[in-house]
Amino acid sequence: MSDRVLGLVALVAGLAYAFASTKIPTSFLADPLGPKAFPMILGATTALCGLLIALKPDRPGPQWPAPITWFALAIAVSVLIGYALTLKPLGFLIPTAVAASILSFQIRPKIIASLATGVGLSLGLYAVFRFVLGLSLAAVPRGWIA
Amino acid sequence: METLSLLADGFAVALNPFTLMLAVAGCIIGTIVGALPGLGPSNGVAILIPLAFSFGLDATEALILMTSVYYGAMYGGRISSILLNIPGDEPAMMTTLDGYPMAKAGRASDALVLSGVASFVGAFLATIGLMLLAPMLAQVAFLFGPAEYFALYLLAFSTLGGIASNNQRKAALAACIGLAIAMIGLDNSSGMPRLTGGNLHLMDGVDFLVAIVGLFAVSEVFIFIESHGKSSAIGVKLDKITIPVKDIIASSGTMLRSTVIGFVAGILPGAGASLGSFLAYMGEKSYVRDNSRFGKGDPRGVAAPEAGNNAAAGGALVPMLTLGVPGSGTTAVLLALLMTLNITPGPLLFTERPDVVWGLIAALLIANFVLLILNVPMVRIFVKVLSVPPSVLLPGVCMVSFVGIYSLSGSYFDLLLMIGFGVLGYLLRKLDVPTVPIILGILLGNHMEDSLRRAMVLSGGEWQYLFSSTIAIGLWIAAVVGFIAPLFLKRFFAKPVPLDDTTADTASADSKPAS
Numbered sequence: 001m002s003d004r005v006l007g008l009v010a011l012v013a014g015l016a017y018a019f020a021s022t023k024i025p026t027s028f029l030a031d032p033l034g035p036k037a038f039p040m041i042l043g044a045t046t047a048l049c050g051l052l053i054a055l056k057p058d059r060p061g062p063q064w065p066a067p068i069t070w071f072a073l074a075i076a077v078s079v080l081i082g083y084a085l086t087l088k089p090l091g092f093l094i095p096t097a098v099a100a101s102i103l104s105f106q107i108r109p110k111i112i113a114s115l116a117t118g119v120g121l122s123l124g125l126y127a128v129f130r131f132v133l134g135l136s137l138a139a140v141p142r143g144w145i146a
Numbered sequence: 147m148e149t150l151s152l153l154a155d156g157f158a159v160a161l162n163p164f165t166l167m168l169a170v171a172g173c174i175i176g177t178i179v180g181a182l183p184g185l186g187p188s189n190g191v192a193i194l195i196p197l198a199f200s201f202g203l204d205a206t207e208a209l210i211l212m213t214s215v216y217y218g219a220m221y222g223g224r225i226s227s228i229l230l231n232i233p234g235d236e237p238a239m240m241t242t243l244d245g246y247p248m249a250k251a252g253r254a255s256d257a258l259v260l261s262g263v264a265s266f267v268g269a270f271l272a273t274i275g276l277m278l279l280a281p282m283l284a285q286v287a288f289l290f291g292p293a294e295y296f297a298l299y300l301l302a303f304s305t306l307g308g309i310a311s312n313n314q315r316k317a318a319l320a321a322c323i324g325l326a327i328a329m330i331g332l333d334n335s336s337g338m339p340r341l342t343g344g345n346l347h348l349m350d351g352v353d354f355l356v357a358i359v360g361l362f363a364v365s366e367v368f369i370f371i372e373s374h375g376k377s378s379a380i381g382v383k384l385d386k387i388t389i390p391v392k393d394i395i396a397s398s399g400t401m402l403r404s405t406v407i408g409f410v411a412g413i414l415p416g417a418g419a420s421l422g423s424f425l426a427y428m429g430e431k432s433y434v435r436d437n438s439r440f441g442k443g444d445p446r447g448v449a450a451p452e453a454g455n456n457a458a459a460g461g462a463l464v465p466m467l468t469l470g471v472p473g474s475g476t477t478a479v480l481l482a483l484l485m486t487l488n489i490t491p492g493p494l495l496f497t498e499r500p501d502v503v504w505g506l507i508a509a510l511l512i513a514n515f516v517l518l519i520l521n522v523p524m525v526r527i528f529v530k531v532l533s534v535p536p537s538v539l540l541p542g543v544c545m546v547s548f549v550g551i552y553s554l555s556g557s558y559f560d561l562l563l564m565i566g567f568g569v570l571g572y573l574l575r576k577l578d579v580p581t582v583p584i585i586l587g588i589l590l591g592n593h594m595e596d597s598l599r600r601a602m603v604l605s606g607g608e609w610q611y612l613f614s615s616t617i618a619i620g621l622w623i624a625a626v627v628g629f630i631a632p633l634f635l636k637r638f639f640a641k642p643v644p645l646d647d648t649t650a651d652t653a654s655a656d657s658k659p660a661s
Contacts, residue, residue: 006577010319017326020341027336031599032607035333035340038595042326049319058313062576065372076371077569080364080544084561087552100541106371108537117538125545135200135553 007054018043176218272460324587360567412461418474426454
């Protein structure tokens with residue numbers, strides 16, 4: 001079942017890609033092949049692969065995680081997105097400690113150990129980046145240091 | 147003679163104290179990276195590249211550091227294979243077959259020492275092979291025009307999809323995904339934006355480091371969250387390190403044969419170290435007269451895949467340096483490093499930048515001795531590394547990846563793109579779609595298209611030009627055969643199943659006989 005879905009998604013995506021490729025603007029500096037041809041071939045090949053996968057799926061299919069695990073993965077993705085967005089405005093230390101603690105807790109649900117991991121990683125990595133590699137990372141939000 | 151004088155110049159570069167320190171540091175980091183399950187060589191090298199830049203290393207130094215990490219990871223991968231029955235990296239999969247049973251029989255230290263020596267033999271001889279073969283191949287590479295390069299890129303994808311994967315359809319799909327991503331951005335020849343959807347961030351295209359770190363490192367975090375790090379098995383205790391002289395002598399023939407097989411497998415573009423260790427193991431198993439102990443702790447079954455995978459690691463550098471076509475996932479990452487450093491691999495590299503090539507070769511020769519010391523007498527230190535729990539390791543790897551990518555471009559967009567690649571990588575891995583062809587596609591996509599378009603310019607649009615030389619035709623035939631032949635040889639290429647602790651201990655690993 002999973003492979004049939006994968007195949008159909010690839011089929012549709014490949015056709016869409018090939019179609020989008022026909023809209024690529026060409027310039028007067030034209031070579032015989034032009035900028036459209038190769039992407040169109042790729043789109044068509046992707047669609048063909050998708051079709052073949054949908055027609056002949058692997059057995060047994062993959063083991064998908066339980067709904068609760070999907071929820072955990074969604075949390076992990078949101079934590080990472082939040083980390084990406086706060087790394088600059090809030091400095092390195094706080095977002096790293098928070099994100100690392102949550103991820104650590106998700107792998108092994110022990111609260112104290114996870115908090116220790118988060119804080120330890122945050123301080124340890126900051127020391128390595130700042131003093132060993134010489135990266136210019138802001139440690140804390142800009143306003144905190146006069 | 148010329149080789150020797152060039153090598154002497156190389157040693158002059160490599161013996162500079164700073165370079166030497168980088169090589170040793172690379173070996174140590176590499177062995178750790180290799181030993182830790184969940185942090186493979188391509189992964190480790192990819193995460194370290196942005197950090198190497200921020201360290202301000204020049205081309206030779208960066209390359210020496212990263213290749214030492216690469217070699218080190220190949221050595222280190224065996225440690226968790228043997229002690230935990232979990233391959234530290236993909237090529238070390240075959241080492242679990244006999245390594246873990248040997249460790250369970252109380253011979254963990256023998257297995258570690260033997261595989262360390264086998265790794266050394268494989269890697270050292272392969273480095274010498276690289277030294278002798280690469281300049282010759284570089285001469286041949288001068289004959290390559292756009293038509294030949296196009297066929298060569300195709301060969302890389304088809305061997306990767308054919309021999310090195312279980313499902314050709316999915317490997318081909320992965321290659322297409324990678325190539326399709328590579329097309330995004332400004333077109334090299336016409337300067338027009340392609341498939342960017344009007345997004346300014348995508349004008350420069352998708353940075354391959356972002357894709358690599360996302361697909362490998364970030365997706366690994368998701369895999370571990372799903373499994374709650376359960377895969378960290380109990381494993382086997384290690385006692386005093388002794389040298390199993392008898393086993394080493396008894397398996398010296400195995401090591402040499404496996405080195406040759408692994409080196410050849412490594413040179414095949416797109417095949418890489420996993421194939422090297424696989425072929426070395428299967429080859430040795432069908433070669434020896436009494437193979438009844440294979441899969442139950444035969445020392446030769448430990449020596450063969452380790453010599454094979456390390457030799458393949460050296461072999462894979464040959465096409466990477468001479469033709470710019472990587473032989474494996476990790477050499478693809480090394481190629482990304484070279485391209486970012488503005489060094490174009492290929493025949494000209496050997497004439498224009500001999501310091502880079504020969505400095506690298508000399509450094510690798512030195513690195514092998516360092517690695518032998520690290521991996522035989524000092525192996526206990528690295529065994530300790532295995533006790534780092536995934537709940538500390540994975541968040542750490544993730545944070546390092548974020549800072550690395552952030553320091554590279556300083557843009558949120560790349561970080562979000564990296565998370566996106568992480569999700570994609572997780573889904574694809576669950577669906578059994580290989581991710582290495584995606585990386586190769588992103589890396590080689592523009593070169594592949596350029597060579598096709600240049601070939602068409604040269605011939606005025608005549609597609610027959612693609613098959614106009616003997617080399618091109620040979621490469622096309624190899625590509626087609628490499629992709630299709632495994633379909634008929636499926637039985638031979640079926641992977642043996644590693645020993646499963648949950649079933650009976652005597653579970654035989656030789657599920658499929660080699661036909």
